[in-house]
Amino acid sequence: MRNLLKITNLSASCEGKKIISGINLTVKKGQTVVLMGPNGSGKTSLLKTILGVGNFKIITGEIYFNNKKINNLSITERVRLGIALMFQKPPKITGVSLLSLLKLLNHDEDKVNKQIKNFQAEKLTGRDLNSNFSGGELKRSELLQLSLQKARLYLLDEPDSGVDLENIKLIGKQINELMKDKQRSAIIITHSGQILDYVKVDKACRMVNGQLKDVN
Amino acid sequence: MLIDLSDGDKTKMRSVGMNFKPEKMGGSLFIQNKDPIFHMMNNSRIEILDMKTALNKYHGLKKYYWQLIDPKQDEYTEQVFKDFHQGYFIRVKSRQKVTVPVQACLFIAQEKLSQNIHNIIICEEGSELNIVTGCLSADYVQEALHVGITEMYVKKGAKLTFAMIHHWGEKIKVRPRTVTRVEKNGTFLSNYICIKPVADLQMSPNCYLNGEGSIARYNSFLYSYPNSAIDVGTKVFLEGKKARAEVVAKGICSGGEITVRGYMKGAAPGVKSHLDCKGLIIARGGRMRAIPELDAFMPDLDMTHEAAIGKISQEQLEYLEARGLSEKESLSLITKGFLDISSMNLPFGLDRQLFDYLEAL
Secondary structure (H helix, E strand, O other), rough: OOEEEEEEEEEEEEEEEEEEEEEEEEEEEEEEEEEEEEOOOOHHHHHHHHHHOOOOOEEEEEEEEEOOOOOOOHHHHEEEEEEEEEEEOOOOOOEHHHHHHHHHHOHHHHHHHHHHHOOOOOOOOEEEOOOOHHHHHHHHHHHHHHHOOOOOOEEEOOOOOOHHHHHHHHHHHHHOOOOOOOOEEEEEEOOOHHHOOOOOEEEEEEEOOOEEEOOO | HHHHOHHHHHHHHHHHHOOOOOOHHHHEEEEEOEEEEEEOOOOOOEEEEEEHHHHHHOOOOOOOOEEEEOOOOHHHHHHHHHHHOOOEEEEEEEOOOOOOOOOEEEEEEOOOOOOEEEEEEEEEOOOOOEEEEEEOOOOOOOOOOEEEEEEEEEEOOOOOEEEEEEEEEOOEEEEEEEEEEEEOOEEEEEEEOOOOOEEEEEEEOOEEEOOOOOEEEEEEEEEEEEOEEEEEEEEEEOOOOEEEEEEEHHHHHHOOEEEEEEEEEOOOOEEEEEEEEEEEEOOOOOEHHHHHHHHOOOOOOOEEEEEEEEOOOOHHHHHHHHHOOOOOHHHHHHHHHHHHHHHHHOOOHHHHHHHHHHHHH
């Protein structure tokens, strides 16, 4: 299988402090990789560095997506190549409804409506983005947005944290739905591992102190 | 006549909410420079006249003309008093509820003109009226001054919804002077939008909630550019028992200066009011000030204010970019959300037009 994402010797810092160090990771087309590790070990930082979000500065190393080096591309350019990030703590945006954003992500109204139904998000669409959403609602909203992006690599940051069992089931089902055609890949961060009851993974990694260990 | 207007002028007029199918409106009056160029009354329940005709017909409108505003309150007001050009007179008859909006356009098409306008709006008892006023200058006018005196009377149980949209040029100076008096159980809703460049705009509409249970709500949306100075305030005098007022002013500063002022005087039992000034600075080199003031004279009232000025958060921008929107698209969506124009319930998809403007900024 072809490498979709290839990271070599990646180190990055945030505000002068080294956050991740010497990361080597490949994700093949159709592969789902799970990333575990303690709080503050650098998991979220790694996903954000891949997409170029946040104040992370690459010190060494390269990120290749579909054989193209993306270190210096803007967030939007990386997204347009096919990378999508599910935020762990998405910001509130006042006056912008979830529905208005969904319509910008995908112009096919039927598809948007279908996905809203699939994610049982009918009651969320009129609300301001990420305002007064419960834990489960936030995750559903994030994943719903991702499902309308035309991505090839999903970076899912703790899709199961702060979510009740009912929602985990739905989220697990929808992640499988995203991955079903085996053409897309994902990196999933999980603390509890609950999501693994629903999603099949091909590879597991552990991050400790900014370094990747135990790649299986 | 409207037919004589150039396509450019018409396009700009549309941008301030003017409708070129006047038969679909409650009525229309267009004033170019000092003269009316189009007048249509479609509804016997409303009277729309140019101000000179109205003054003649009603023998000087003594009960209304210069009754709410002191002609000597400042040099601009005095200028209109001494050299009055034109204006609109709009009156809805008692107990008549007209939901189809009436439109009035004040248009400057002459270089270096000082347009001295005086308007009067009367909502008779129990009536309802919706007015859209578009004030603008032609693109070919570089320098001009617009002074607009407006006296509005909302009588017992009447409701007036008033939208004013400005679209001036970079060297145009604007001095509106507006006062509204609201009687018992009357409601006044004002929406003001100025999101296109203007050199110098200063206004501070006053509203006297004289009647028991009278209500006023103001929304102002302002956008400043480099070299523009915008100073917009709203003063509400809550003088009737249980009168209520809400003033919301939102400004986006991409340069130049915006000052948003608010003053509320609570002078009757049981009054309730809230003042909200919110600002967003999106570029260096600009200045934004929010100056709310509450002035209470009664023990049993409830008056609050809120003022906040901030910048666009990097986190919000990156979040939208992570969804594939460009930086410009993300910025536009956040500023649109901040202004939240859809909350104004503007007529004829005017909110849609305003969205388009914001997108083009």
